[in-house]
Amino acid sequence: MRFRPDLLRAMIVLFNLALVIFGFTFFYLLFGETLLKSYHNRPVPMEQPGYRSGGSGKTADAEEEIVNGIHVQSGLIYAEGFDIVRGNCTACHSAKLVTQNRATREGWTDMIRWMQARQGLWDLGENEPVILDYLATNYAPEDIGRRATIDVEEIEWYLLELEEE
Ligand code: HEC
Numbered sequence: 001m002r003f004r005p006d007l008l009r010a011m012i013v014l015f016n017l018a019l020v021i022f023g024f025t026f027f028y029l030l031f032g033e034t035l036l037k038s039y040h041n042r043p044v045p046m047e048q049p050g051y052r053s054g055g056s057g058k059t060a061d062a063e064e065e066i067v068n069g070i071h072v073q074s075g076l077i078y079a080e081g082f083d084i085v086r087g088n089c090t091a092c093h094s095a096k097l098v099t100q101n102r103a104t105r106e107g108w109t110d111m112i113r114w115m116q117a118r119q120g121l122w123d124l125g126e127n128e129p130v131i132l133d134y135l136a137t138n139y140a141p142e143d144i145g146r147r148a149t150i151d152v153e154e155i156e157w158y159l160l161e162l163e164e165e
Pocket residue numbers: 085088089090091092093097098101111112115119120121122131135
């Protein structure tokens with residue numbers, strides 16, 4: 001094969017070009033993200049949409065976040081009736097009082113009656129069945145962690161001997 005300097009020169013140019021492209025790509029992969037981030041992360045003034053003016057600086061969306069069916073900010077299960085429960089049941093106390101309790105529908109009704117009688121809870125009107133449905137469904141009593149239910153068949157019953165007259 002005859003030596004061709006023009007071909008060699010072309011190859012060297014191509015090689016250099018490839019080296020430059022490779023270098024840029026490598027640099028971008030290493031530092032591109034950091035550079036872009038620092039560009040995008042400039043402080044955003046409070047008045048911008050997505051921020052509550054004068055708020056804690058958290059986005060409004062963060063307060064509505066739902067993770068695994070739980071409304072993160074209140075800790076309440078996000079299910080039917082959630083909005084009404086949140087609106088009525090977190091006005092005086094933390095939603096924790098709700099989430100830490102479990103009861104039947106009757107139990108929840110009793111708690112509501114007690115708060116209405118003693119704590120100034122208002123008449124819930126047509127919201128009451130919605131609230132009770134929500135509570136009885138999502139915060140029903142559960143047996144987990146308690147002793148197993150007694151097996152009636154296993155118990156040796158005996159008659160209590162009453163003293164004879
Ligand atoms: C008008 C104020 C007010 C509203 C509204 C209110 N509560 Fe209460 N609730 C109270 C007070 C006061 C207590 C007692 C707090 C304490 O013991 O620290 C209480 C206690 C509770 C308790 C704990 C009861 C116990 O036996 O320990 C639960 C559960 C509860 N509330 C659920 C609810 C639910 C469900 C709603 C919505 C229907 C609601 N609350 C709305 C005032 C209110």
